[in-house]
Amino acid sequence: MTHTIFIDGAAGTTGLEIADRLEGRGEFELLRLDDDRRKDAEARRDALNEADIAILCLPDDAAREAVELIDTASRTRVIDASSAHRTTEGWCYGFPELVGRERVADALRVSNPGCYPTGFLALVAPLVRAGLLPADWPYTVNAVSGYSGGGKALIERMIDKPNIAFRTYALDLAHKHLPEMQVHAGLDHPVLFAPSVVPAYRGMIVEVPLHLGAMQNDPHSDALRDALAEFYTASAVVTVHDDTPAGELLLETDAAPSDGLELFVFGNEGGWNARLVARLDNLGKGASGAAVQSLNLMCGLPEMTGLLLQNA
């Protein structure tokens, strides 16, 4: 069976990577719009309604508009890579490891997780669920991203200004990922989020530093690592490292695209201070890889097909 796919926003950073991952897969037929029609609402409406699955790789407003262009009677299912529907009722959060594969497989509307939330939630959500971390803790998230995370506009800016060595932002402390992180981790409060950009095209590190000794249940860092390893034991996408890299963790500017997600728990000698760290590709499990994983599930195909994983 062939599934008809329309990528709305196919000329953008995320859309192009999804198309690359679908290239040569006989299970899919891609509907394409010529460059002069790709923003034409009527052409998009036709493609959106003709597709079995529409993948939205658009700014939030355009993603909302795309959903409105789909007729209510249409059988088109949607994967939205934008942040427009990540906490919207009726939408499935497309993080199969956290919400369950069956829910994604059966969903009509899937919202792809944000890149930073993917790292944060992978680390914190299972531990809060297990009662090892408190839901009412004031969590802080420090993160650094490659500049492709900001799409075409930031890519252009970072290439035009090669003197930018580090860019911190979201200084109003109101980043659009806050609701998503809070809701899907089941937290009582929004996190304090400090994102930044470095002059690498892709890749990111998301870190949650924790004073474990100040928590009422006083969890040991080893217990957190063990719980994460157990939680992701069956996952081909998520790796929980039990070895500590020699004193440092790197993002490399020439790292190959990857749809994997690596998790680390670093603890001090007494285990009462910890740094939970996720390393991922913002365009892999942070965007395009996650969309393809959900697409596979929604089409009843093996979940890992077409993903950029060493063993896939």
Ligand SMILES: NC(=O)C1=CN([C@@H]2O[C@H](COP(=O)(O)OP(=O)(O)OC[C@H]3O[C@@H](n4cnc5c(N)ncnc54)[C@H](OP(=O)(O)O)[C@@H]3O)[C@@H](O)[C@H]2O)C=CC1
């Ligand atoms: N980059 C990343 O790492 C991640 C991105 N995302 C999300 O994915 C979505 C896409 O991001 P990204 O690919 O980076 O962004 P880009 O800016 O690279 O691409 C967006 C594309 O959408 C097109 N577009 C804009 N408005 C319309 C419209 N009304 N109709 C049709 N096409 C339109 C743009 O056209 P034009 O080429 O003319 O500008 C562009 O090609 C965003 O919501 C982003 O937040 C999520 C996770 C990670």
Ligand SMILES: CC(=O)N[C@@H](CCC(=O)OP(=O)(O)O)C(=O)O
């Ligand atoms: C470096 C950079 O600018 N990153 C983007 C997030 C990229 C991403 O995750 O996209 P969504 O917002 O759709 O989730 C930002 O901080 O807004």
